[in-house]
Amino acid sequence: MKDQILKIIIDAIDDINTMREEKISTENVLDLCLYGNDGVFESMYLVAFLSQVEEGVEDEFEVEVTLASEKAVSLRVSPFSSVRRLVAFIEEELRLAGAGAA
Amino acid sequence: MITGTRTGIGKALAEHLLEAGHEVIGCSRKPSTIDHPHYRHHEVDLAEVSEIKKMFREVRKTHGRLDALINNAGTSTMNHFMTTPDEVTRGTFDVNFFAVLNCCREAVKLLRKSEEPSPAILNVSTVAVPWALEGHLAYSASKSAVEQLVRVMSKELAAFGIRVNALGLPPVRTVLTRTVSQSKIDALVARQAIGRMCTMSDIVGPVDFLIGRQSEFVTGEIIFLGGVR
Numbered sequence: 001m002k003d004q005i006l007k008i009i010i011d012a013i014d015d016i017n018t019m020r021e022e023k024i025s026t027e028n029v030l031d032l033c034l035y036g037n038d039g040v041f042e043s044m045y046l047v048a049f050l051s052q053v054e055e056g057v058e059d060e061f062e063v064e065v066t067l068a069s070e071k072a073v074s075l076r077v078s079p080f081s082s083v084r085r086l087v088a089f090i091e092e093e094l095r096l097a098g099a100g101a102a
Numbered sequence: 103m104i105t106g107t108r109t110g111i112g113k114a115l116a117e118h119l120l121e122a123g124h125e126v127i128g129c130s131r132k133p134s135t136i137d138h139p140h141y142r143h144h145e146v147d148l149a150e151v152s153e154i155k156k157m158f159r160e161v162r163k164t165h166g167r168l169d170a171l172i173n174n175a176g177t178s179t180m181n182h183f184m185t186t187p188d189e190v191t192r193g194t195f196d197v198n199f200f201a202v203l204n205c206c207r208e209a210v211k212l213l214r215k216s217e218e219p220s221p222a223i224l225n226v227s228t229v230a231v232p233w234a235l236e237g238h239l240a241y242s243a244s245k246s247a248v249e250q251l252v253r254v255m256s257k258e259l260a261a262f263g264i265r266v267n268a269l270g271l272p273p274v275r276t277v278l279t280r281t282v283s284q285s286k287i288d289a290l291v292a293r294q295a296i297g298r299m300c301t302m303s304d305i306v307g308p309v310d311f312l313i314g315r316q317s318e319f320v321t322g323e324i325i326f327l328g329g330v331r
């Protein structure tokens with residue numbers, strides 16, 4: 001499941017890169033900070049990125065998850081502080097939604 | 103996509119765009135009144151965000167993208183503010199403002215996938231805003247909110263190449279104005295620079311322009327018809 005989620009995230013970053021002059025590197029993608037002081041996304045691009053990931057998750061797992069949610073932004077450790085944390089957050093959301101673990 | 107396509111302006115716009123060769127997706131609370139091979143209808147209560155999300159999910163699966171969204175659906179109430187119940191005002195905002203906001207939120211994901219150079223969102227406003235018509239507080243306040251949405255959203259979506267505009271309409275004979283007396287309509291029409299009733303043929307040209315490539319450099323604008331300000 002982790003690998004599937006990671007692929008969805010990398011695909012979404014690639015998609016956002018098509019709109020940006022300054023491309024985001026996916027070399028050390030798990031440690032990539034998405035949003036905040038060291039984040040690679042400004043708020044609008046973060047929203048576009050998250051909606052892309054939501055669509056990917058829905059297509060892959062047939063489960064609807066909302067990532068730009070109050071729950072996500074109010075967590076003590078932000079799921080947007082790194083791709084690793086976002087993967088874990090999505091895994092947990094899928095588990096709560098009853099999606100089968102691979 | 104056009105919201106509120108069962109009757110009035112929404113239906114006429116859908117038929118106009120179908121005739122021009124577009125694929126049109128429409129919605130209303132009740133079944134479709136349009137029968138066309140390139141028309142797809144969704145029965146949706148726009149006051150319910152879950153129903154809006156479901157509709158857009160289906161559009162994504164069937165079409166994969168949108169080139170334009172016309173937020174036409176609206177509701178109107180006429181009453182002195184002192185005698186307008188809160189739930190009526192909230193219900194007006196649910197349809198006229200929150201449904202527009204939620205449709206925009208969902209549509210942006212699909213507009214980003216458009217192959218058009220400048221996909222567009224078009225909203226509808228009314229003379230009741232600049233003229234501050236008495237008896238229309240809930241309606242005109244909700245449409246004022248839509249005008250502000252246009253201005254802010256146009257800036258927030260410019261980076262994605264998505265334009266946001268509104269068409270400001272003077273009185274048009276539809277179900278929304280059926281309860282307004284003829285004398286009141288006449289008085290409103292007389293205030294316009296062009297002193298005649300607005301018809302559908304007055305609306306389709308500006309709509310074609312605002313959702314089409316010719317207005318690629320136009321965003322954040324509220325364009326009023328008939329010369330009302």
